[in-house]
Amino acid sequence: MNEMTNFDHQITADRPHWARPANEVEQALKTSSAKGLSTPEATEKLAEVGENKLADTAKVSPFLLFLEQFKSPLLIILMVGAAISFYTNHLVDAVAIGVIVLLNATISFFQEFKAAQSLAALKDMAAPMAMVKRDGQWVEIPAAQLVPGDLLRFKAGDIIAADVRFTDAARLAVDEAALTGESEPVDKHTLPIDDDTLVLADRLNMGFMSTKVTNGTGEGIVVATGMDTEVGHIAHLMATAEDPKTPLQERIEKLSKVLIGAALAVVAVVIGIGIFQGMDLNEMLSTGISLSVAAIPEGLPTVVTIVLTLGSQRMASNNALARKLSAVETLGTTSVICSDKTGTLTQNQMQVMRAWAGGKTWDVTGEGFDPNGAFVDANGVEADIRKEFDLRQMLNISAYCNDAELVIKDGRPMVQGNPTEGALVVAAAKVGLSRERLQERKVRTLEAFPFDSTRKMMSVHVQTPNGENFLVAKGAPDVILNRAKGVWMDGAVHPLTADMRAQVEAVIDDFGSRALRTLAVAFRQTDDGSFDPEDPEQNIVLIGIHGIMDPPRPEVRDAVADATSAGIRTVMITGDHAKTAEAIATQIGIKTHDVQTVHTGAELDQMSDEELEAIVPHAAVFARVTPEHKLRIVSAMQKTGEVAAMTGDGVNDAPALRKADIGVAMGITGTSVAKDSAALVLLDDNFSTIVKAVKEGRRIYDNLLKFVRQALTANVAEVSTILFAFMLMGADPLMPLTPLMILWVNLVSDGIPALALGFEKAEGDIMQRQPRARDEDIFAGGLKQRILIRGLAVGAVSYWAFQEALSLDLDLATAQTMAFVTIMFAQLWHVFDARTTTTLFRKSPFGNPKLLMAVGLSLALSSVAVFTPLGHYVLGTSSLSPQLLLGCAFVAALPTLVLSGAKEIFGWKWL
Structure with missing residues (x-):
């Protein structure tokens, strides 16, 4: 990025461009409106300030991006398990675990790789050619060769190629909506404006790079080029605004650490018991593999991606297009929606x-x-x-x-x-x-x-x-x-x-x-x-006055009320004047109390970041703001613990869209820069669509929690089954489950029905709940206790089935198959309980047809695993008699039916 030039410093050291007469700007830049710059002068300045274009951003190598995916703690522990399996000649186990690792990494890679480069779209908005006066002659040159001091000429339809101070304006109007948020073209003039603190939208004698002339003609002196322009400033903000981790990403990371810690702790306990009992090293390694596989829900990253994808498809059918899958869930956590006014809360149609x-x-x-x-x-x-x-x-x-x-x-x-x-x-x-x-x-x-x-x-x-x-x-x-x-x-x-x-x-x-x-x-x-064509409007008679506004969308007031009932604040952030913005905010229910404040960009300029953080919890409207103001507002909200959604449609919104927890761009009126910087695009530019998407995001998170409950209950059951064997079988314990049996439960017999939980309908009170806190644990609300209690109960009956088979002098393969089948049946019973926060007795089992289909498919595939030679070879199973199969199914039902019954009778929420 080229540095701020000496030319710009010479002008702004005294007063800004708009506050000075045009002839003073000419003198400061050593140019002339009559002749412009000479070719040697322009060449010299070009060498000093660089080309008039935005800086390129470093591109991430696809290969390095792919390698980044393997930093996931869940994948690391699975890779260790695959390596140990290979070392101990468990080749089938090693290959199976390796495929799971590769599949998860590939899905994550494609999810990130398809993200568009918003700065590229910003560069595409620049004008390729410009009409400039050089050596006293008007010539057309590539816009990249413009320098401060050049004199430009414009007509309707032209894109302004650099920031300019107008020296001539004949009915000149410029569309600055993408840069300032103004809904109408701005009439320009050449007179100085005696106010050094004007925001961008009020600099009526200035033109800015990438804006479009809609009417009239004009001329202007180039005062800034490339990254020194207002668009360049926005490009710099975009390049330095980091994408925040979503609440779901933060929770999954915490969950990963918990699971890894639990897995290492269990492995350490088992190995300690093994050493104490004098077990063989290879047996201990094999046991460690089984436990690590049992403790980690291998399908979690894949299922999260699939569930979010399904949610994004539902959102798209409701006019909300998710560009980033993480946005689907983040909406459900949103605690404040920072909304633009024009076109989002209003109709963008003057009336x-x-x-x-x-x-x-x-x-x-x-x-x-x-x-x-x-x-x-x-x-x-x-x-x-x-x-x-x-x-x-x-x-x-x-x-x-x-x-x-x-x-x-x-x-x-x-x-x-x-x-x-x-x-x-x-x-x-x-x-x-x-x-x-x-x-x-x-x-x-x-x-x-x-x-x-x-x-x-x-x-x-x-x-x-x-x-x-x-x-x-x-x-x-x-x-x-x-x-x-x-x-x-x-x-x-x-x-x-x-x-x-x-x-x-x-x-x-x-x-x-x-x-x-x-x-x-x-x-x-x-x-x-008496008519004088030189001054026609003399002695006129007033006949009437129109009162005009861009009115609120009819459905917005109800949507704001729905958001409020869901504990979500709506804050208007607009480039419009404070009085207009406050009136609209009051009319649609954003500002309902005197304690809710209205602030302008000029006020924000006088505030420190700490002072801004103090006012954002009570602010209802921010008016006449710049891109930097929007970025500061979003950052302040995040620092106060808010999960902030930010809407926008212009280039000026792009930095804040990228910085927000979820950026929401307008699909109809939005610029390509705004869309590429956002995580969600509204296909109808309608605020009420955001509120509908919030409901969908909450439903998706609820369903992810249901999946986590189902999957981790299976993991606890698998780990506890093995632990019971080590603690209760004395000096020579036998493995109740093989590593591939555990993988099968996690990915097939339990994974498929758990995935179907993603299709569950929203709970009735979903939009009456308060938003989840940013730092809320994924196990909040008693989920941890439910997982442990149900998992230990399933593990206990599975170990009992294994031990009972051995007591009947059945071979090890049959005993392991009985433990395997018991866990599978237990999880199929449990999935009907996991689909609700109450109990399975209060929710119709037919409310989710896809779940019934998934349970049927799981039973069919598990039959293949138990009763076919291929299943015997790969998983080490053995065919069971009808009596043994029915016995396992009956025992497997006990944990869910008994515990759910107790919860129903005693009302224990943690059970």
Whole structure:
């Protein structure tokens, strides 16, 4: 990454670019708006500052990434077991364990390898070519060759190739949504702005790399290139923002350590007993292999991946696409959702919500750009546009003095043009009025005076069918009022007295208190010959005011309430103004109490990280924020123990999306950079989809816990069966189970039904629970006790079956097969109890058809393992008589039925 250049330091050492006149910026950069840089000057600067492009990031070798997967503690202990099996000539065991290790590592590798490189997408947004003045001539050069001091020229449709200070702007508007979050193009000018602390969205005389010119033309001096640009700053934040470990990853790591510790402890105990009893070294090694295999749920990494994949497919069907499987479960742990406003909580469709015409106020119904709706007065009476002359004339003017169009695309109403102008067109359409209808009635345009950021107005000189001439205008209310001579009310012009002005200003203030943007509509007759084309909007008459906003999505309030009932806070983080953001937050239920605070980016700049951590638990809204602010907010939440989900759609959101526990990008309006930085993509850009995904994430975690309970109960049963043999059989103990029998139970006879637990439906209270704490143990809620008690009980009956076979003088293979079959049957009984937090007596066994199918498949495969020559050869089993088989099945049912019955009778939650 190239260092900050001396040129930039010379300018910013005094005041920032936007606070200085353009000629001072020219002087500081030793350039000229008349000639630009000379070729030798540009060459010299290029050698000093480097090319105008973002720095490349180091790429991870696929081979090294594959090797990384073998660092898993679970895989390490299995690899040791495979090595010992090979050393002791248990080749079948060694191969089987090795395949399990390789399978788990391969699945994890592909999961990580497919992650896209978001910085590559960020680089793709840069302009490839730029129009620059060199040696006094306009030439097109590769954007990578731009340097500070170059003079650039822009027109509508161009991508700005570097950060610039505008020196010329003719109706220039730039779409900065991806960088600042602003929902509308920003009108630009060339005047200095006397405020050194402006956030990005308020730097109206600046242009930024990768943003798009939507209207007009302009010129500007390059003040920063490459990694020194605002986009470069974001790229640096993205490169340095580490992906946090998900709560599931942290819990699995802790579980791995617990399992390894338990396995080593058991192996140490058994070897100690063996040494004390004088056992053969090879026998002890063989026993150690069996115990290590028995203590580790080999299928855990694979099953976690499969269950998360199944969950991701369900989420995708509900418009939430998981790019990272870990995101599926992380949603279930989320304690705070940091949501962007525009397009996520709101419709991203500007809409007239309230109108004032002829002294009367109207509420406007409908949604977004849909022309269905009505104007309703304070008594709830719908306006009859044929009788409401003042309202009709206001809406006619609004529709005619307008460059936007309402169109139907793919069966949906949409606006072509400025969204705010489009809102006026839609409002008029709700009562059947339009520019086309007026043109059909022979209203024609004599001359148009387009909107620009200096005049803050647009007007059109028109002629009516009877030959009268009018100027119709719309613009900022303060500008219109300052040029108005009166107000149209009740079919007549009323002079703009102090009282009348106060009445109009009260309407404007009321609309503002509702977070509505205001746009005034006016007219004047021009048949008296006083019309001046150089200054047309003189002595105009105010006829009405529109109150416009991007309204909340209809379903958002309920979704926020659902999140709140689930113990999840929603915090709005937006680039919009604080007053607007607070009003929306109050309207949809994010801010419901006075103790909930609203903060701006300027305030955050004055806070230390510790002060920020102190306010985030009570904050409801963060407004006018920068990418760095968002990153700090997410970090502060994580440090206070929150599991934070962060939504976003722009380049400016990418660092925080990567830093958050789960980044959620918008699929419709989101940039490729945002999508590639996120773990989850909303295909419908809808906040309520996040809440649905949270429910799905909680269901998935519940089902993973059910799998862990089922799998670890089998592991405890296997270990305890062997331990009982060593403790109770004296100096010459026999192995009740072979290593491959244990693998078979873990992966097939128990693993398949356990996997089917991933299809369990959500528990009824799943969205009434509080979020799990980030540091909550996977064994919380009595799970550890249930696993140990059930596992020891199954181990006891399995050892009893083994010992009973030996007491009947049956051979060792038959005795081992009886222990093997007993554990298999016991786990099949237990899986019906593991699928609920209550007992199997309270949940229909037919509620999960896939589980019934899995149990049937497990029984069929286990029959192959017990009754076929292949099973005899590979596993060392022996065919059992029907009497022995039924006896094992009966004994195997006792632990689940007896313990579940006791739990049902006495209500012991830990049992």
